[in-house]
Amino acid sequence: MKFIEVDDSRGADVKQIDNQSETGIYAPEYRQKLVDLARGATKGGLDDFFADLSERWTEAQG
Amino acid sequence: MAATAQQTVEKTSAGAEIAAPARGRRWRGVTPWLFLIAPLTLLIVFTYAPIANMVAYSFTDWDGVSPELHYTGADNYTEIFTREDLFRVFFVSGYYLAASAVQIAAALYFATILSFNVRFRNFFKGVLFFPYLINGVAIGFVFLYFFQDGGTLDSVLSLFGVHTDHAWLGTSTSANTSLAGVSVWRYLGLNFVLFLGAIQSIPGELYEAAELDGANRWHQFRYIIAPGIKPVLSLTVILSISGSLSVFEIPYIMTGGATGTETFVIQTVNLAFRFNKTGLASAAAVVLLLIILLVTWVQRRMVPDDKVDLV
Incomplete structure (x- = not known):
């Protein structure tokens, strides 16, 4: 087992992009949506879900 | 001198x-x-000043904590009206609108029945009004157990030999219908009391006179009660529509907006407190307020509040 030290020097930037893109990487809704998708309660595929996320993330980065 | x-x-x-x-x-x-x-003073300080403040925030990019905020013009409003995912949640309100129709009909039915001399009348009045007194969070928890797999609803159904094997909060349609049912259970009492009060303010001689003229219960309802409670009925419709558009407590506590039960207010709360977009959330709140005012205005234009004269 190997511990990886998390580098939080740019944590504020990540937080800002996260808020700006409304991803919520630490929020329960993110998992909720994933689980709903996995058990077929919401329509759509996993790839589309992630594509949408990365699109918003990239947009917030720019 | x-x-x-x-x-x-x-x-x-x-x-x-x-x-x-x-x-x-x-x-x-x-x-x-x-x-x-x-x-x-109380009204201005605690109602109008905060609303003015909210409207002011809706034109900024304030994040809710930062001491600095920038004026962004109508950007927040453009974002709300151009992002269709922010408006899609209004479909959920459809379930609650349909439920309010059921609720008004049921409240009217019970109020009419209990305005006549029925046995245990006061007991039933209490039973119907009681849910309205319970705190919304408590109702959420009670009904979480109620809709659980093998919970109260399933046990009661299995007593009658019905085994659904169905997760009530599992699919979007079923979850929204269940939650709308909970909200009917909760607010039925309020509508019922409003209707009952209106019905009881109708003078009793009218029923007597109608009975002498050979009117049955249905005629009494159709020609005396229905016109007599029209102002209260239109008030109730306004309250139901604005309530359906701004549902919050029950879905927030019971599902947290999962399984397609997210409402406009839950979304606004998430924008403001999860993603620190207080400016955008304020704009969303203003839009909701305007929609409700518009609906009320349209409804008042379609059904003007005439003076009711029964005698």
């Missing part, structure tokens, strides 16, 4: 006589405003 002194005394006393009623009249004019100071 004595005469002039006499004259001045007379003059001043006469002046005082005239001044006293004038001052009294002025005081009488001021008195209502003195009484109004307290409620008006």
Whole structure:
């Protein structure tokens, strides 16, 4: 087992992009949506879900 | 000299006589405003000032904590009206709208029945009104157990030999219907009491006269009760529509907006407190307010509040 030290020097930037893109990487809704998708309660595929996320993330980065 | 002194005394006393009623009249004019100071101050400080503040925030990019905020013009409003995912949640309100129709019909039915002389009338009134007194969070928890797999609803159904094997909060349609059912259960009592009060304010002789003329219960309802409670009915419809558009407590507690039960208010709360977009969330709140005002205005135009004259 190997511990990886998390580098939080740019944590504020990540937080800002996260808020700006409304991803919520630490929020329960993110998992909720994933689980709903996995058990077929919401329509759509996993790839589309992630594509949408990365699109918003990239947009917030720019 | 004595005469002039006499004259001045007379003059001043006469002046005082005239001044006293004038001052009294002025005081009488001021008195209502003195009484109004307290409620008006409370109203302005705690209702209108926060709304003005919210409208002001809706034109900024404030994140809710930062001391600095920038004026962004109508950007927030453009974002709300151009992002269709922000508006899609209004479909969920459709379930609650349909539920309010059921709710109004049921409340009207019970109010009519219990306005006649029925046995255990007061007991049933209490039973129907009781849910309205329970706190919304408690209702959420109660109904979480109710809809659980093998929970209250499933146990009761299995007593009648029905085994659904169905997760009530599992699919979007079923979850929204269940939650709307909970909200009917909760607010039925309020509508019922409003209707009952309106029905009981109809003078009793009218029923007697109608009975002498050979009217049955249905005729009494159709021609006496229905027109008599029209103002309260239109008020209830307005309350139901605005309530359906701004559902929050029950879905927030029970599902947290999962399984397609997210409403506009839950979304606004998430924008403001999860993603620190207080400016955008304020704009969303303003939009919701405007939609509700618009719906109310349209409804008042379509069903004007005529003076009801039964006699």
